[in-house]
Amino acid sequence: MGIVQTIKNIFLRSKYMATTGTLVSLVDHPKIAISHEEYARIQSNLTYYESKWDDIIYHNTAGEKKTRPAQHLPIARTVSKKLASLVYNEQAEITVNNTEANNFIQEVLLNDRFNKNFERYLESGLALGGLAMRPYIAGNRVRVAFVQAPVFLPLQSNTQDVSSAAIVTKTTRSAGESNIYYTLIEFHEWDGSDYYVSNELYRSKNPSIVGDRVPLSELYEDLEEKVRITDVSRPLFTYLKTPGMNNKDIDSPLGLSVFDNAKTTIDFLNTTYDEFMWEVKMGQRRVAVPDSMVKMNVQTEDGDIRFVQRFEAEQNVYQMLGNEERGIGITDLTTPIRADDYIKAINEGLNLLEMQVGVSTGMFTFDGKSMKTATEIVSENSDTYQLRNSIVSLVQQSIKELVVSICELARGAELYNGDIPALKDIEVNLDDGIFTDRNAELDYWTKALASGIVSREYAMKKVLGLSDNELQTIAAQINQEKPNLSEVDRDLYDE
Structure with a gap:
């Protein structure tokens, strides 16, 4: 320096x-x-x-301030995890249309x-x-x-x-x-x-x-x-x-x-779920009994006399005590748990969450009425499919940029001596089989090929999800496996 x-x-x-x-x-x-x-x-x-x-x-019920853990649903984590699994998995393939660069990148990514x-x-x-x-x-x-x-x-x-x-x-x-x-x-x-x-x-x-x-x-x-x-x-x-x-x-x-x-919707879901769980906890059987049936213990603490009522002090709902002189006997005070109301409220919150996140109805709710096949998801151009495509495009671009940076850093450190690939030479294939009906897709591209609006190589690439290198290899193998025909017959064979 x-x-x-x-x-x-x-x-x-x-x-x-x-x-x-x-x-x-x-x-x-x-x-x-x-x-x-x-x-x-x-x-x-x-x-x-x-x-x-x-x-x-x-x-x-004793007027004491208490704390308890908040019951909650892991909504934010569930939404993120579900979308991430739809976008990327270990079947994803990253390839470079340059043999030396591709071999180096595959080694780096694998290790x-x-x-x-x-x-x-x-x-x-x-x-x-x-x-x-x-x-x-x-x-x-x-x-x-x-x-x-x-x-x-x-x-x-x-x-x-x-x-x-x-x-x-x-x-x-x-x-x-x-x-x-x-x-x-x-x-x-x-x-x-x-x-x-x-x-x-x-x-x-x-x-x-x-x-x-x-x-x-x-x-x-x-x-x-x-x-x-x-x-x-x-x-x-x-x-x-x-x-x-x-x-x-x-x-x-x-x-x-x-x-x-x-x-705000997540807050609503957590509050509703917490109240539901607390209502279940507080829903145990409760009765009003005459005073004579309630045991009272006298405890002396530092000379003071204290009367203790023998019922559950942790109840946050007022406990009634009957009086025999008024003709009140044992009375069941148990109230039914509002399970249906809470479940309905939670499902409505989940429906609202789906709209706000941008996914299709039924992604997070489980009412048995919103389940759809992969073909329906694609054919209806669903919100989930559109959101996934938006994320996929950004993921692919980001990974391509990462590949370029890896090669540039490695060449500067003398760990790689090949050419730096351009973004257009890098392919990121993310398996979308969860959304795609393979039979329907094959039928579509077969008809497109038969009508002459696409080439055979292009149809193969779309149906099989091949990289350019893989496409050339398979196309060469197909040509070698063709029967020994005349040029005229070969043209007919290709058609």
Whole structure:
């Protein structure tokens, strides 16, 4: 490093120490271009996804304040998991129309168990509004890190894409009887055509505060403050954004959770379910009895006399006591549980949730009337199918960008010497068999081929879901298996 660059770096570090010496929140950093409201929204999404709710506070029949766990339905997790499983699974195929690049990518993805990991993290991306993927070098391998929404913060960006970002890593170290909380902020930035990765480390004794900036060597001995990366055409990360406009902040480049506009409905479902479960618990048999049948114990505590009634004190419903002088005998006070009303209310809430999320009726309700076959789903152009297609398009684009970044990073680290594939040369085949009636699809493309409006290769590609390389191989095998016919007969055979 030259003297001039060293001096620049010293001034650069001094500038950062002056402007970001102490951070309360990540969004307080001057480089991070996200509002406190957007960051709070992501944290709220995380709460719904984790289903972490405050305890219910109530008063029992003795007038004592009590708490109990809130009964809830894991609605947010269920919605995200269901959609993720419809979009991606381990049968997905990622291929490059370049033999050398394809062999390298297949090795990287296989060693890193990419398909298995991506299916799992896609659920988080849909729940929290986005997911970033960043390749990195580990030994002599390229691996892929999945960066979830709470620790991926945009820098310079527009509403179409995120070109610069901060990636946050948190570490806890024990220091005697207390803990020290470290926050590493990794900045990915462009300076003209140059791409830089810089690092800042913060330390705090309070887990809710980022803390004071400290030297990197305090936790990472070999990590440099700033590194210039050459020969890259795009950022060393790819950001997968959920489909649709961010109507919570129209200027934000971040996506919305798939349930962001359905939180009030989720609250209604959880409240209704909690009341239903509590009514079941409180629905045990209860009777009013004459006073003479209620045992009273006298307890002496510090000289005081206390009368204790022997019935369930934890009841939050008033317990009546009869009086023999008024002619009141044993009376059954048990009331029927309003199971049908609660179940109907929950199903109505689920119907509303389906509309707000954008899926077809019957996706989450179980009334036995809304089940449809795959053919009906496709032929009716259902909401679920449309939503899945929107997510699939973004997933495919994101994975293609990731493949390019993997190749560029690997070539810079001398782990790959081939050409960098273009996006158009990368194919991501996501199995949509759950939505597709194979017999109907084969019949459709067979008729299209017979009418002469598509080529045989195109029909094969659509029906079998083949890549270009696989299509060429199978077409060559078919040609070899044809009988030895004259040219005229061969033309008829092809027809």
